[in-house]
Amino acid sequence: MKNARQNAAAQTGLVYSTDGGRMCPGCRQPVSACTCKAAAPAPAGDGVARVWRETKGRGGKAVTLVKGLALDATALAALGKQLKAVCGSGGTVKDGVIEVQGDHAERVVEALVRLGHRAKRAGG
Numbered sequence: 001m002k003n004a005r006q007n008a009a010a011q012t013g014l015v016y017s018t019d020g021g022r023m024c025p026g027c028r029q030p031v032s033a034c035t036c037k038a039a040a041p042a043p044a045g046d047g048v049a050r051v052w053r054e055t056k057g058r059g060g061k062a063v064t065l066v067k068g069l070a071l072d073a074t075a076l077a078a079l080g081k082q083l084k085a086v087c088g089s090g091g092t093v094k095d096g097v098i099e100v101q102g103d104h105a106e107r108v109v110e111a112l113v114r115l116g117h118r119a120k121r122a123g124g
Contacts, residue, residue: 046070051108052123063091064105066098069117079115086111 023029026036050068055061064087071079073093080093083100087107091100100108105121112119 049112049117049119050122051105053103053105062103064100064108
């Protein structure tokens with residue numbers, strides 16, 4: 001006779017498998033066959049990259065933020081990598097915003113203009 005835990009596992013189906021590799025949390029399909037990525041709308045933006053420096057919530061450390069580019073996630077990640085290389089620092093891309101560690105706003109604006117994007121300083 002099965003105990004309650006085994007019975008619950010039998011009812012929910014597969015508990016763990018490495019057969020499909022990484023799974024998409026949205027559609028529960030393998031990442032290579034993800035259906036929710038294809039249905040994602042194009043990013044909204046006016047095409048003008050706004051670059052500003054922020055320290056809020058970061059323990060006083062400055063971070064340069066880039067927002068407003070109408071690029072998809074992979075192109076945004078590639079651009080973020082290029083900007084981090086230009087500045088010689090780390091960073092990340094989160095929710096359509098490129099974050100570069102340090103106060104590199106002028107360098108980032110120059111690099112964006114060189115790469116063919118419209119960019120301007122925002123904030124203080």
